[in-house]
Each structure stands twice: as structure tokens, then as C-alpha cells.
Amino acid sequence: MVLSKRNCAFLLVFVAAVCLELYQAQHIVGRCRCPSFSRIYRPNITDFQVYEPCPRCDSTEVILTRIKLDNSTEKLCIHPRGKIAVNLIKCWERINKEESRKMECIERMKRPQEKTSED
Numbered sequence: 001m002v003l004s005k006r007n008c009a010f011l012l013v014f015v016a017a018v019c020l021e022l023y024q025a026q027h028i029v030g031r032c033r034c035p036s037f038s039r040i041y042r043p044n045i046t047d048f049q050v051y052e053p054c055p056r057c058d059s060t061e062v063i064l065t066r067i068k069l070d071n072s073t074e075k076l077c078i079h080p081r082g083k084i085a086v087n088l089i090k091c092w093e094r095i096n097k098e099e100s101r102k103m104e105c106i107e108r109m110k111r112p113q114e115k116t117s118e119d
Helices: 005-023 083-094 099-118
Strands: 045-051 061-067 073-078
Touching: 045 083, 045 099, 061 083, 083 099
Parallel strands: none
Antiparallel strands: 045 061, 061 073
8 A cells, every 4th residue: 555645744743743742742751860868867967958849849858967976977868858858948939049059958957956955
């Protein structure tokens, strides 16, 4: 069976449209940095990252870097609606997302813990 020129052109346009749609896909499932969340009880935080929702991940992600008992560091994903994450996100927005002022947020988190340990 021979395809006519018109049918061939239609098929090429259709294939090109499908390829273009797949190439420009806005949502890629399963590309978040944090597939699961950790619980933190004693946060010895040295750094944190806040990743806002984007086309590849539709939720805010908070990743902490902390010092473990053996003085090594580890990165932990924490739930963005948890107490620590909410406080860090609020502080991060308050300092206008300046990387150089991150320690202000970390110090602010340490202050309430030091007050309760002194009582």
C-alpha cells in the first residue's frame, strides 16, 4: 500500500508535534532531591539549602548539613512543614535569600535551645 504525499506529510507533522511536546514536558515525575524525609532531634546544623518548587519538583525542599557524633557531616532532607524547616524557610525569606547571611538563621535556631539548657 502506497502512502500519498498528503498522508505522508500529515504523519510527519504528527510525529514532529509529539516529539516537540515530549521535549518540552513541564513536569518530570520523581526528580526531587528529597525522596524521603529524616527526623532531627539534636540539630547541629552547619548549613542548609532551601529549594523552591520548580518544574521538576512541585514541593519546597529543605536539606540540612549537620555534624554527626563522629565529627563527620551528613546531609538530611527534612519535611518542609516541620518546625525546624518552617523556621529556616521564614528566616531564609527574611534575609532575602542571601547566601552570605545563612549563619544568622542557624544562630537564631540555636538560641532557644541554649536558653532551655541553661534553666
